[in-house]
Amino acid sequence: MRGKRYGYIRVSSTDQNEDRQKLAMAQVAVPEKDIYMDKQSGKDFERPQYKRLVKKLRPGDLLYILSIDRLGRNYEEIQTQWRVLTKEIGVDICVLDMPLLDTRNGKDLMGTFIADLVLQILSFVAQNERESIRKRQAQGIAAAKARGVHLGRPSSARPDNFSKIVRAWEAQKITFEEALHRSGLGQSTFYRRLREYRLEVGEERRK
Incomplete structure (x- = not known):
């Protein structure tokens, strides 16, 4: 058959x-x-x-x-x-x-x-x-780093209304998912920007 x-x-x-x-x-x-x-x-x-x-x-x-x-x-x-x-x-x-x-x-x-x-x-x-492709990629990355070229995806900036979004989220007026949606950031980036924001706020208060 x-x-x-x-x-x-x-x-x-x-x-x-x-x-x-x-x-x-x-x-x-x-x-x-x-x-x-x-x-x-x-x-x-x-x-x-x-x-x-x-x-x-x-x-x-x-x-x-x-x-x-x-x-x-x-x-x-x-x-x-x-x-x-x-x-x-x-x-x-x-x-x-x-x-x-x-x-x-x-x-x-x-x-x-x-x-x-x-x-x-x-x-x-x-x-x-x-293996040759992998070797060429490694050499290219090393050469780019030596020239000071930044590799990887560009980091997402904080939106102008980030402080307003954070305050609304912390006051439980919006959910975390809504905060992500309004800021246009992924979860890890949101937390990274949140740490930066809180450091900046802390420094402003100490001045």
């Missing part, structure tokens, strides 16, 4: 465009309902949609991914997951941009050897690329 077709898509937080992967799945006729997508890093396999997919897979099913780095960027984890999928569960995997990584072809010893060799090379390259 012929198995079902599934697709797996992953985009990282720095690469949110999944259109190319979706188009690739459509071209091999993977039903949209059988495409699972995670939007997170490929450093490990702690991904909710990937885990759901693995639970769905049955022997004889076919899993499509566009490229090996969409499966992951950790060399050892890619090797482990590939073995789990193909050996333990018994599914076929087709890596669309690398025809040699299609377990439906070359079921003989030579075909298996070539596929395993290509997998090892590509998964090593995927991890090496991730």
Whole structure:
């Protein structure tokens, strides 16, 4: 009995465009309902949609991914997951941009050897690329700090009516949620601005 077709898509937080992967799945006729997508890093396999997919897979099913780095960027984890999928569960995997990584072809010893060799090379390259990116990011951050560049999100300033909001909140005329809404600040930022405000008030009183 012929198995079902599934697709797996992953985009990282720095690469949110999944259109190319979706188009690739459509071209091999993977039903949209059988495409699972995670939007997170490929450093490990702690991904909710990937885990759901693995639970769905049955022997004889076919899993499509566009490229090996969409499966992951950790060399050892890619090797482990590939073995789990193909050996333990018994599914076929087709890596669309690398025809040699299609377990439906070359079921003989030579075909298996070539596929395993290509997998090892590509998964090593995927991890090496991730480590190179991380190293370049660290170097960039260090260089920026050396130049005195401030990194991270800009800090939210206190609104002009912050003192009025605080007094209303402290008098229990408004809720904390309403105070956050009126000030336009998040909870941690609100408390940080509140400490600054109280210090300023204290200094004014001591003058």
